[in-house]
Amino acid sequence: MNKQCDVLIVGTGVSALYSCLNLSENTKIIIVSKGTVKDCNSYLAQGGISTALNAMDIASFIEDTLIAGQRVNDINSVTVLAEESKDNILNLDSLGVPFDKTSDNTFEYTREGAHSVNRIVHCKDKTGEIVSTHLFNLVKAKPNVEILENCTLCDLIVENRTAIGGYFNYNDTPLTINSKFTVLAMGGIGGLFKSSTNNPLLTADYISIALKHDIEFKNLDYIQIHPTSLYEEGVGKKVLISESLRGEGAKLYNIRGESFIDELLPRDVVAKAIFKEMKKTNSPYVYLDIHFLQEDYLKKRFPLVYSSCLEKGYDITKEPIPVTPCHHYFMGGITVDLDSRTSLKNLYAVGECSCTGVHGKNRLASNSLLEALVFSRREALDINEKLNTAKLIPHYKELDLYTLNAIMKENKEISLEEFKKRSSDLDVEFISD
Template sequence: MTAQATLNSKQYDVLVIGSGAAGLTLALHLAARYRVALLSKQRLQDGSTWFAQGGIAAVLDEMDSADSHIADTLDAGAGLCHPDAVRFTVENSTAAIQWLIDQGVDFTREQGEYHLTKEGGHSHRRIIHSADATGRAVHSTLIEKVRATDNIDCFEHHVALDLIRQPDPSKGRFRCAGAYIYNKNTEEVELFQARAVVLATGGASKAYLYTSNPDGASGDGIAMAWRAGCRVANMEFNQFHPTCLYHPKAKASLVTEALRGEGARLKLPDGSRFMHRFDKRGELAPRDIVARAIDHEMKRLGADCLYLDISHKDSQFVREHFPTVYNNCLQYGIDITREPIPVVPAAHYTCGGVMVDQFGRTDLDQLYAIGETTFTGLHGANRLASNSLLECLVYARSAALHLDEMLEEVQPPRPAPAWDASRVTDSDEDVVISHNWDELRRFMWDYVGIVRTRKRLLRAEHRVRLLQQEIREFYANYKITSDLIELRNLALVSELIIRSALDRRESRGLHYSLDYPNLRELAMDTILVPENFADQQQFV
């Protein structure tokens, strides 16, 4: 217990932790009938959704089909996608996009029709987008809608600490009853209780030294769900985006895959192309193949970066279709209409997560999870480009419809105790937190990155357990900060990633092991079960 005790308690029908596309979509679908608390650890717009560039995959063209989109997703997923989850997502894609259009999202049009682009792994043009800032267009529209909705209360700069479990005598099982929330504005811990809690906290790419994600991607929902007794799956599949801008001042600067969809070429420092040596699809191969190819060539040549070149295309076309990338690169002195972009791979997306069903239900009653926090079975061993925002929308709407039907029958939780911080003191050694942050992210990059070995993974496992012991001691004795909360969560999620990677003795999709380079005949998910999992099923 690590913050000042408080009697602050807030009661809602639904508590949504996370303010990206998934959390906002669910809140808007429920607000007509229920009171919703929407929490954001920073500002509402500071999550990964805002920075998504490429677009949203959906069946929107008469030349395309659901079966084709399904086939592309299954192919990218390297045998681990769940066909039912893939079909459910794809068959609901058109309705999800129409809902966004109805909310006012301004997608790019050409000659009166929505412009569809193509990305790696897709056999058709099916990526609807808003220039190259689709995430911002979607996110800003949904934020505006949420702020204008009376039944949704937004709490910015509120960081979730832990979920609250209570026995439910009517079912003989435990249920989720709310969460303890650290208010960064007051530096106090507040109690939020609700009839249902929804985790929409995003992924865990901040575990790696180089990432395309904003600072908030620290795996909070995955860690909280695990501590509450929920299973996680396929945490070893961390997608590294092949092309992030390589520049000392360009933090978390993604170079959208849509450039390659429109003809951009990957090149070595000498200007020669190389992707044809790794895959017949060249630059349009799935992300895992492209990222490994770039990583291989960088290590072979000892190069700091490789290059993505679209300067052969018409300059007006480039500026009109990729204004975000163009302007972002220009501020670092790179004119992409005249010269190639220096790029490197970076941690981008967490394909595994908290196990959920079609309605977002977890192993703990009244706890739901949606978006990148989850394992739905859609992505398998490698996420197909632009399926991530689609998953957020489809599963948020599905979870909301389920909650809308059953929530009236759910009793409010019993009052929970206030947070007790009576035995903690102020820390005078916060340097320990920053040092542990740096060490964790560096050994995850070095030992649990794009190419892995068992020796590296065992070394990482040893280090992460030592770090967790230090973090536990610090957490037990000193008042919390948001940095400590994130470090605690990310160290736990990093352990789950390492354990999952050790369990997978093959190379499949995003998990590539030099010790086990071959594909096993039987494709199986990696499912980790917490020690308190059995508590969910029955209590004494």
């Protein structure tokens, strides 16, 4: 099967959907997901999206982001992130995203670790699901967009250092998509770890593809461990206990009931302190306690955490819960400039699979969805400018299913090896270790 379009977007998370909504109305777009549309990290995000509150807050937001990132962040990207944050939040608001608001109709800003003020907008503790569903419904209504589920990118098509589309396994049928521009919005790397908060389908296929085509990427060792996932024995996807619980006063204790850390320090610091305490007390977890807040308030403010914990036998309104750090986020990725352009002509990368450098070595809470919004909009505006003069370079070759499946398997294996090689001193384990 062969298809052609102006813009091919690989991914259906927030970065992909927002990119789609910012491309000009007359652009023919194909957007694909590896599983169903919902099989991505965007639908899992809980805490919210950070934003500078106003022009006065920009410097402080930049400083908080740099402190969390250990000052190896790209300062130009961080400045763009902070300066364009509020405009993008207001844009989502005008698109009808139902953010939690106060009685006078202003955003109900909450706080998370290492932010010096309350500056996170949210939709209860289901921000990702609510924002993604809303954006997806807007994308679905567009006549110029075709959405393909269970459509895995196996390889890019590259001619003369220019991306001209991709080879896909689409529901076990070979598919070649030929495009003027290609946008990688392929998310994180959680599927490569024994325990992760991520959707396990996300196996960083883009690293293997980038290696093959000599596309620049960087910082494979910048991997974020989230301090608090619900402790469960065994391998697989873990329930995230959002940082916003600590933002709203939740306390950490070791199994002896001793407090050991300021809960609002950056994620890497808190995660390290928890690992140390677990070792000291010979326990696979520590406790997180928020049951002292009003039961009604907790159920209303944290419905997702409340119900997910209850399902596993813990009631956050009545008792402390066991938590442990696990893999959460990837700060490295495909190297991009301020308009999300990669080192290959007509290829862009946005969201978690890209490396804009905004997060440095450690992402500040709720800066990921913001990065996805700010830089996918910049990518779309850059493509809009070029679209009228861009020409499709026709390509009709197809790969057979056997070859596509072999490449898919190889992509996961090569990416895994590459991460293992460059991140040998992590406190968490890769699959098959």
